[in-house]
Amino acid sequence: MPIATKAPPRAPVVEAWALIQDLILNVQRPRWLALGTEFEITPPQLMTLRRLDPDQPSPMSELARWLACDASNVTGIVDRLEARGLVERRAAPHDRRVKMLALTAEGRAVRDELEARMAEPPAELAALAPADRRALRDILRRATGH
């Protein structure tokens, strides 16, 4: 058993960030993984679907930048999504090297479902008092500039 020392005082913003990380690790990550299992898609595939704009195809290079991985990985990820009929590659009008990525009708449906599921706030936040929920939103708006 460790020696019972008093926890050192932390700046409010440091503690707030730690609590957000707890939320990520204990709530967001398990939900994220379970959602992938349920829909039978891997995490990078899930990120790809969520990132694609339903109304506007994006070049594969943009997806690589967004996944923060090498462009060579995108080939395989897109191959598998395409094999499942969720996305398709299209020619880019302005540059014949570029391939544009678009959601299929089924891909759009899956994406919408994923979005809806991830948008559900965790019980921890939903249980807050109404004033806290509004204050939390307002502070995060100011933080992120939205």
Add this chain to the structure above:
Amino acid sequence: MPIATKAPPRAPVVEAWALIQDLILNVQRPRWLALGTEFEITPPQLMTLRRLDPDQPSPMSELARWLACDASNVTGIVDRLEARGLVERRAAPHDRRVKMLALTAEGRAVRDELEARMAEPPAELAALAPADRRALRDILRRATGH
């Protein structure tokens, strides 16, 4: 960058949760990946180091539960951490099937450094007004029961 759609009105807690997810995706994830690259460890290895208690070994089965992966994966992850001298397997006194996982001295040092780096709040939160920083902490304390 978030997707700019014309947004229907959302409940405050739904919007707050969306903003937290933005923070995760745009801030936490890139930092997490960069930290792994800098220390030359993979994400599961990083999670393992952060999860291990410096003062108390844990059985491998607990780690598997915590990583939310099959026990067979833990063997390889621990093999690589052990090969780098960051963790070691020890016998469990009460059950000879169980192997306890302990940080080495170097593993403790690496873990402490990782903890310190991840504890730094992102610029978005650090830039908040002092009253907002305190309010954010207080609300998150109430949400998570800390």
Add this chain to the structure above:
DNA sequence: TATTGTTATACTCTATAACTATA
């Protein structure tokens, strides 16, 4: 019989390097 950790296998993700077809 059940459980802990390992091994074997197959698939996916990952980076690096080399290639192609464009620009």
Add this chain to the structure above:
DNA sequence: TATAGTTATAGAGTATAACAATA
């Protein structure tokens, strides 16, 4: 020459199934 995407390769993570040692 430079860039977008692909291929080849090797290392790592993942689940499933089978196994040894132990309970």
